[in-house]
Amino acid sequence: MKLITRNTDYALRAVCFMAKHKGKVVSVAELTRKLRVPRPFLRKILQSLNRSGILKSLRGQGGGFILAKDATQIFLMDIMRIFQGKLRLNDCLLKKLICPNKRSCPLRKKIAKIESYVLKELSAINIASLLE
Amino acid sequence: MKLITRNTDYALRAVCFMAKHKGKVVSVAELTRKLRVPRPFLRKILQSLNRSGILKSLRGQGGGFILAKDATQIFLMDIMRIFQGKLRLNDCLLKKLICPNKRSCPLRKKIAKIESYVLKELSAINIASLLE
DNA sequence: ACAAATGATACAATTATGGTATCATTTCTG
DNA sequence: CAGAAATGATACCATAATTGTATCATTTGT
Ligand code: FES
Ligand code: FES
Numbered sequence: 001m002k003l004i005t006r007n008t009d010y011a012l013r014a015v016c017f018m019a020k021h022k023g024k025v026v027s028v029a030e031l032t033r034k035l036r037v038p039r040p041f042l043r044k045i046l047q048s049l050n051r052s053g054i055l056k057s058l059r060g061q062g063g064g065f066i067l068a069k070d071a072t073q074i075f076l077m078d079i080m081r082i083f084q085g086k087l088r089l090n091d092c093l094l095k096k097l098i099c100p101n102k103r104s105c106p107l108r109k110k111i112a113k114i115e116s117y118v119l120k121e122l123s124a125i126n127i128a129s130l131l132e
Numbered sequence: 133m134k135l136i137t138r139n140t141d142y143a144l145r146a147v148c149f150m151a152k153h154k155g156k157v158v159s160v161a162e163l164t165r166k167l168r169v170p171r172p173f174l175r176k177i178l179q180s181l182n183r184s185g186i187l188k189s190l191r192g193q194g195g196g197f198i199l200a201k202d203a204t205q206i207f208l209m210d211i212m213r214i215f216q217g218k219l220r221l222n223d224c225l226l227k228k229l230i231c232p233n234k235r236s237c238p239l240r241k242k243i244a245k246i247e248s249y250v251l252k253e254l255s256a257i258n259i260a261s262l263l264e
Numbered sequence: 265a266c267a268a269a270t271g272a273t274a275c276a277a278t279t280a281t282g283g284t285a286t287c288a289t290t291t292c293t294g
Numbered sequence: 295c296a297g298a299a300a301t302g303a304t305a306c307c308a309t310a311a312t313t314g315t316a317t318c319a320t321t322t323g324t
Contacts, residue, residue: 003133003221003243006313027269041314047271060322061268076239089135107208107262111135114253121246130239138282159300173283179302192291193299 007083010037011045012130015054015079019071019127027064045083052082071128080122087122089115139215142169143177144262147186147211151203151259159196177215184214203260212254219254221247 004012013035018026028046032039046065049055056068067074080087089111136144145167150158160178164171178197181187188200199206212219221243 001135001216001219001221003246029269038314040316043270044273044314050270057270058322059268059270059320061266062323063269063321065270084133087133089133106264107257110253110257114135114250117249118246121242125239125242132238161300170283172285175301176283182301189301190291191289191299191301194292195290195300197301 005084007045008080011049011079015127016130018067019131025058025064025066048082072126074127075123076125077123087119137216139177140212143181143211147259148262150199157190157196157198180214204258206259207255208257209255219251
């Protein structure tokens with residue numbers, strides 16, 4: 001069971017690279033060379049990051065991508081959410097067959113507690129803290 | 133991102149049912165009726181639980197399955213591990229491209245911490261606690 | 265005008281999940 | 295002993311999610 005999927009992974013690499021070269025406009029071509037990530041896939045990923053406001057894009061010759069905010073303001077959870085959706089550990093597959101009344105379902109409660117912890121921790125990790 | 137997959141779910145339902153009817157030998161036929169789970173799939177699942185020592189099976193006419201241990205001694209994590217493998221949140225996809233030396237990789241450390249928490253919590257939830 | 269970049273989007277391959285089918289073996293019952 | 299009712303083992307199939315590729319349109323610097 002993976003917590004982080006491939007596209008989140010690639011996105012992280014790209015964002016970290018750009019954080020290390022703050023202020024520089026980086027093209028997909030360069031990122032592909034530096035990160036060894038399949039180029040068309042990386043493009044798609046960067047476009048998502050752009051739409052989500054993590055990156056800004058500059059079109060035309062000499063264009064590329066650049067961080068839209070400071071590295072301390074971009075969190076792991078933000079990026080995960082873009083590519084993996086909302087973190088939902090719960091959601092009760094086991095409809096009422098385990099617990100009599102889902103209102104007070106003990107399993108749901110326990111899993112909800114785990115979920116909120118994971119969420120809190122992932123939300124606290126920012127890109128800047130991954131560089132040093 | 134699901135924490136619990138379908139087969140774990142079905143397994144949980146079955147085990148909970150059997151825990152409620154402690155001592156009774158239950159056939160797949162009966163479980164299928166009660167849980168509304170596809171029969172051949174459920175068979176496969178129960179056979180796994182048998183091989184893993186969660187259930188005992190009794191073959192031949194009048195046979196079926198029965199819990200191999202007390203419901204307080206069967207933990208959510210045990211069942212998850214059977215169907216979903218080891219919980220690995222970490223494993224560094226992002227090979228050395230983020231962190232200079234993976235020995236002291238800050239991301240790995242943080243994720244390892246989250247993993248161990250999740251593991252601990254899931255390991256503490258036993259079947260008996262889901263019945264009441 | 266042209267080249268170099270991204271935007272949008274449709275399509276394809278691979279893998280994981282969820283599920284079915286079948287035949288062999290065991291055991292109870294008459 | 296014969297036959298039915300159960301599981302054991304295992305191969306196969308279907309669907310969905312993940313991981314990509316390809317292509318054409320648009321923007322922009324020179
Ligand atoms: S197990 Fe789902 S509501 Fe309780
Ligand atoms: S991000 Fe993988 S070793 Fe650090």
